[in-house]
Amino acid sequence: MKKTLLYFTFLISSISWSQQIPFVRCATTNAIDYQESITPGYKSLVEQAFNNAKALQVNPESKSSSLYTIPVVVHVVYNIAEENIPDSVILDQIRVLNEDYNRLNPDTVNMRSDFDIVKGNPRIHFKLAEIDPNGNPTTGITRTATATTSFGSLAFLGGDMTDLEKVKSTADGGIDPWDQSRYLNIWVCDMSIFGVTALLGYATPPAGLPNWPPGSSGTLGDGVVIQYQAFGSNNPNQIGQGIVVKGRTPSHEVGHYLGLRHIWGDGDCTAEDGIDDTPNADAQSNTDCDPSKNTCTDNIQGVDLPDMIENYMDYSSEDCQNSFTAQQVSLMHGVLELQRYDLVHGNPALVTEQTISLSVYPNPASQILKIQTTEKLKSIRVYDIRGNAFSPPVDDLNLNVHELSAGVYFLQIETESGGIATTRFIKE
Ligand SMILES: [Zn+2]
Numbered sequence: 080m081k082k083t084l085l086y087f088t089f090l091i092s093s094i095s096w097s098q099q100i101p102f103v104r105c106a107t108t109n110a111i112d113y114q115e116s117i118t119p120g121y122k123s124l125v126e127q128a129f130n131n132a133k134a135l136q137v138n139p140e141s142k143s144s145s146l147y148t149i150p151v152v153v154h155v156v157y158n159i160a161e162e163n164i165p166d167s168v169i170l171d172q173i174r175v176l177n178e179d180y181n182r183l184n185p186d187t188v189n190m191r192s193d194f195d196i197v198k199g200n201p202r203i204h205f206k207l208a209e210i211d212p213n214g215n216p217t218t219g220i221t222r223t224a225t226a227t228t229s230f231g232s233l234a235f236l237g238g239d240m241t242d243l244e245k246v247k248s249t250a251d252g253g254i255d256p257w258d259q260s261r262y263l264n265i266w267v268c269d270m271s272i273f274g275v276t277a278l279l280g281y282a283t284p285p286a287g288l289p290n291w292p293p294g295s296s297g298t299l300g301d302g303v304v305i306q307y308q309a310f311g312s313n314n315p316n317q318i319g320q321g322i323v324v325k326g327r328t329p330s331h332e333v334g335h336y337l338g339l340r341h342i343w344g345d346g347d348c349t350a351e352d353g354i355d356d357t358p359n360a361d362a363q364s365n366t367d368c369d370p371s372k373n374t375c376t377d378n379i380q381g382v383d384l385p386d387m388i389e390n391y392m393d394y395s396s397e398d399c400q401n402s403f404t405a406q407q408v409s410l411m412h413g414v415l416e417l418q419r420y421d422l423v424h425g426n427p428a429l430v431t432e433q434t435i436s437l438s439v440y441p442n443p444a445s446q447i448l449k450i451q452t453t454e455k456l457k458s459i460r461v462y463d464i465r466g467n468a469f470s471p472p473v474d475d476l477n478l479n480v481h482e483l484s485a486g487v488y489f490l491q492i493e494t495e496s497g498g499i500a501t502t503r504f505i506k507e
Pocket of ligand 1: 104106332335341
């Protein structure tokens with residue numbers, strides 16, 4: 080959807096106590112101000128990543144393995160027992176994220192063929208952290224009993240996130256984040272208002288992305304917050320209100336965390352999500368799965384596509400969400416190479432990333448890239464930042480990169496014992 084405007088996602092007018100508390104699917108854009116245009120002057124690297132997104136071609140080989148692994152810490156903050164969700168629900172949520180972010184979710188078969196021309200596979204793996212910020216082994220799960228009965232409040236309906244943000248502070252009844260450059264922090268708590276589920280989740284996009292208005296992350300603590308009933312596909316706690324829970328609220332919020340916006344651009348047909356291959360759509364208010372919707376005219380590779388209710392970044396029911404687009408994928412990859420680089424490169428939060436020795440030199444390289452590893456190798460793969468695979472000639476551990484275009488690449492090795500390690504190199 081190529082759009083130019085956005086606005087406050089859910090301006091709620093005149094709430095009175097005789098009315099039902101409004102239900103908000105996602106409050107990510109609640110923290111941002113109305114902004115008519117994108118401010119120029121962002122770092123050229125960011126713009127380059129964005130341009131890469133627009134140039135992406137889907138690579139059929141890209142299902143083979145994940146390109147990135149993100150360490151996750153799940154902070155369960157509970158006041159009553161049912162909010163203290165069991166490990167089985169957390170593990171199931173990680174499974175859902177890994178399916179959705181590797182296009183391995185079985186319901187991709189439900190994606191209408193209209194979207195074959197735009198579908199994409201992020202190839203991002205999520206793993207509960209194995210090492211905590213102090214260097215000690217961890218399950219990647221923290222549990223905090225709190226006296227706070229709910230972090231929700233009427234104030235957030237007007238855009239004031241202060242009460243919600245308390246879950247991110249030990250001093251305020253929540254728990255402090257782990258190093259946000261090294262861990263994806265996900266807080267799971269109750270955000271209901273007077274016992275009514277009012278919000279499923281919100282997240283912080285990285286600062287400085289050209290498809291978001293300046294100051295989008297504002298002063299919010301970096302990470303994702305999820306209503307406790309909306310976590311996992313096997314959660315014993317139901318939301319009710321006709322809300323289907325299949326673990327897609329975290330898939331949606333992590334999309335924001337990696338830079339994606341709602342595909343309707345938080346506005347009408349003139350609003351912009353900054354992604355060219357997401358079909359244009361009008362403001363979304365309901366959570367249905369209506370395949371007949373085509374609220375705005377667009378032209379994507381010559382086609383006016385219907386509203387993409389299959390997209391994780393839509394407000395459609397979790398029943399019909401099953402896909403990202405190729406350019407959404409490329410933008411997320413750009414974010415992982417720039418704003419969230421330390422999250423996925425050389426991260427000490429994961430043991431398994433450390434056990435395989437792999438380095439390359441010289442780097443940058445123009446002719447021969449020498450691979451240094453003590454492992455016995457089964458295969459060597461080379462990808463560019465967009466996920467395109469290359470097969471440069473390799474002689475023993477000498478990779479001939481002469482024919483590659485200048486740019487950033489990933490070298491991934493698979494060892495005979497089944498381990499995978501990835502490093503980054505630059506062809507000059
Ligand atoms: Zn959202």
